[in-house]
Amino acid sequence: MTDVLVTATKRVRNARELAVAITTIPRVGLEATGASDAGQAASQFAGVLVTNLGPGRNKLLLRGLSDGAHTGRTRSTVATYLDEIPVNYNAPDPDLRLVDVERLEVARGPQGALFGAGSLSGVYRIVTRKPDLVDFSAEVRATGAITRGGAPSGAVEGHVNVPIEALNLGIRLSAYDEVQGGYLDDILQQRRDVDQTVRRGGRLMVAFEPNDTWSATLTVAGQHLRSRDTHYTAPGMGLKRAVRIREPHVNDIELATATIKGSWGWGDLVSSTGVVQHRYGSIFDATATKDLYTRTGVTSAYSERTRTRMLVQDLYVTSRGAGALEWLAGVYGSYTAVESPTEYSVQLPRVPLIPVYGDDRRDRVRELAAYGEGSYRLTPDVTLALGARVFAVHTRTLSDVDSENFAPRSLDRSVDFRGVSPKISMTWAISPGNMAYAVASEGYRSGGINSGGAVPLAEKRSTFRPDRLINLEAGLKLEGLSRAVSINSSVFYDMWNNIQTDQYRPSGVPYTINAGDARVLGMETEVAARAGGFTVQVNGRVSAVRISDANSDFTARVVNALPGAPAFSGGALLSYEQALIGDWTLRLVGQFTYVGPSRVTFDASQPKTGGFVRTKLSAEVFGALAGRPVGLQVYALNPLDSFSDTFxxxxxxxxxxxxxxxPQRPVTVGITLSAAI
Structure with missing residues (x-):
């Protein structure tokens, strides 16, 4: 077992020394398992779940702290970071393909003191490989796969790193192009393999290090993701479906960031500036609710489009050295503009779509914060840390609603939210490599305003209040047998008040409401062991939820569970490596994930989804040809061809x-070739 240094707490630290439940997957682990996105990597993290609405439409969930399976006006509960900059606001996960990545980091539990709103249940960070200023390198990987009864899939990805030593510069370019073949056939539209997804993107990084004290990194990245149709069907139809119109989805993201780092004898400075544009949209067959809007038309469609632009500035200074007192202080500011027009249209024979309802909604969010953390070593083995974030959030919402059969209306309202998010922790170094910790932390989200619908909501539903989550946690991080075995385990009790949740009106138009309060008692454990050529990793999460003070205006039958969050989930990874002839090595890997049954909403009358098991088996041979690394991997997804309801x-x-x-993707067999240049 090797120590992994992480930055998920804004410091470069050994993950096993922090009072946070942190899990990392290094680059070699991602490549060995073939994980190309958050959903495929989730089996290696305790307490990480991904809804399965479809690529670019899913939500990340940590510890089962779910506010609902849908995305809407509420801020995401998990903060997704690309290096130092957040890339999501209230959107579904952008589903960035994990190309040329150094590692993944997941910090579970609220991280409001350091990361602010949007990290209510934790932080998911993609750490990229930075430009090398000395050595040239290049690599290409190609994958092809076939799915039973579906269309073939394929992907090509690679990177090239070019150093310019004379200028102390390094340039690194990564790019990829992927097609996920569809496997559902629409019998009404007489179309095969309708749910194909295309994902392509790239990242350009330029690093400049004029001396040993200062460095600067500029990143420009983007990804285009488009699904031709949705991925759901009805029970009893197998891999067939019957939808009147196509339901495509698009999720595009572009960003530019600049990070400057400086060091002095007493401290380190990190300044990160980022501009993010996130555009996503969907079209749904809305014929079932057509009569609520108009009596004309044969079929109808509901379209939602969102464009989010974020400007983020984060600057912090940390102390250096290993003295008894260590500290961190920072300031943060962001401006977010969200434009989310929605439209309801009807289709007449041989006539283009005719709009009969629309809501032109615009949100403007300003957030300012100052934060800090200090730790003091009380004894050689015991350290106490205190931290807090002082913040102010201002949200202004404008909306213009126009409907064929109802009077038009406009809205211009603002809400403000100010507060302090504290954190306190204590660590006890039991012995080298073994520690215990206790932490109390808090996460928060500001409130907001509802708009939309041909008929306005009642006044008490026109706004939704802020919610807060207080986390009490105790954990152990242990190693044994000459570091061949490691155990990370934590017990947590969460008090989540005024849970914000995105829901749908009977007309299908979304709105946000406070569902009530939840008390969550849970435990998560990760165990890793290595002996000879064998490595075993097992993780699990179990929790019990009690809902109280339920909002009677929301639903009459609230279930004692959080939507999309089963009482139990777990995963296992088994691998074996055997040296072959010369520099060649054989690696066998098996991955297994279990997700227990859960309901999609807070409503106890709704059916359950799951539980189900995801499985992936792979065999890889890697070594060197002419001194250059090469590899060949053969894999099978869902080898038992299970037809499980995943969402x-x-x-x-x-x-x-x-x-x-x-349904799960049917049994899929693929091959991946990799070669360094």
Whole structure:
């Protein structure tokens, strides 16, 4: 077992010395398992779940702290970072492909003191490989796969690193192009393999190090993701579906960031500036609710488009050295502009779509914060740390609603939210490599305003209040047998008040409401062991939820569970490596993930989804040809060809009429070739 240094707490630290439940997957682990995105890597993290609405439409969940399976106006509960900059606001996970990545870091539990709103349940960070200022390198990987009854899939990815030593510069370019073949056939539209997804993107990084004290890194990145259709069907239809119109989805993201780092004898400075544009949209068959808007038309469609632009500045200074007192102080500012127009249209025979309802909504969010953390070593083995974030969030919402059969209306309202998010922790170094910790931390999200719908919501539903989550946690990080065995385990008790949740009106139009309070008692454990050529990693999470003070205006039957969050989930990874002839090595890997049953909403009357098991098996041979690393991997996804319901939701305009399910991808066999240049 090797020590992994992480930056998920804004300091470069050994993960095993921090009072935070942190898990990392290094680059070699991602390549060995073939994980190309957050969903495929989730089996290696305790307490990490990903909804399965479809690529670019999913939500990341940590510790089962779910506010709902849908995305809407609420801020994301998990902060997704690319290096030093957040890349999501209230959007579904952008589903960035993990190309040329150094490692993944997941910090579970609220991180409001350091990361602010949007990190209510934790932080998911993608750490990229930085430009090398000395050595040239290049690599290419190509994958092809076939799916039973579906279309073939394929991907090409690679990077090139060019140093310019005379200028103390390094340039690194990464790029990829991927097609995920569809496997659902639409019998109404007479189309095969309708749910194909295309994902392509790239990243250019330029690093400049004029001396040993200062460095600067500029990153420009983007990804385009488009699914031709949705991924749900109805029970009893197998891999067939019957939807009147196509339901495509797009999720595009572009960003530019600049990070400057400086060091002195007493401290380090990090300044990160980022501009992010995130555009995503969906079209749904809304014929089931057509009569609520118009009596004309044969079919109808509901389209939602969102463009989020974020400007972020984060600057902090940390102490250097290993003295008894260590500290961190920073300031943060962001401006977010969200434009999210929605439109309801009807289709007449041989006539283009005719709009009969629309909501032109715009949100402007300003956030300012100052934060800090200090730790003091009380004894050689015991350290106490205190931290806090002082913040102010201002949100202004404008909306113009126009409907064919109802009077138009406009809205211009603002809300403000100010507060302090504290954190206190204590660590006890039991012995080298072994420690215990206790932490109390808090996460928060500001409130907001509802708009939309041909008929306005009642006044008490026109706004939603802020929510807060207080986390009490105790954990152990242990090693034994000459570091061949490691155990990370934590017990947590979370008090989540005024839970914000995105829901749908009977007309299918989304709105946000406070569902009530939750008390969550849980435990998560990760165990890793290595002997000879064998490595075993096992993780699990179990939790019990009690809902109290339920909002009677929301639903009459609230279940004692959080939506999309099963009481138990777990995963296992088994690998074996055997040296072959010369520099060649054989590696066998098996991955298994279990997700227990859960409901998609807070409503106890809704059906459950799951539980199900995901499986992936792979065999790889890697070594060197002419002194250059090469590899060949053969893999099988869902080798038992299980047809499991992974997500009981697909279209908000007819869930009460027809139950919806999202089946697993059928058995898929693929091959990946890699070569360094």
């Amino acid at each position: 009981a939701f697909g279209n908000p305009f007819n869930p009460g009429l027809v139950r919806q399910i999202t």
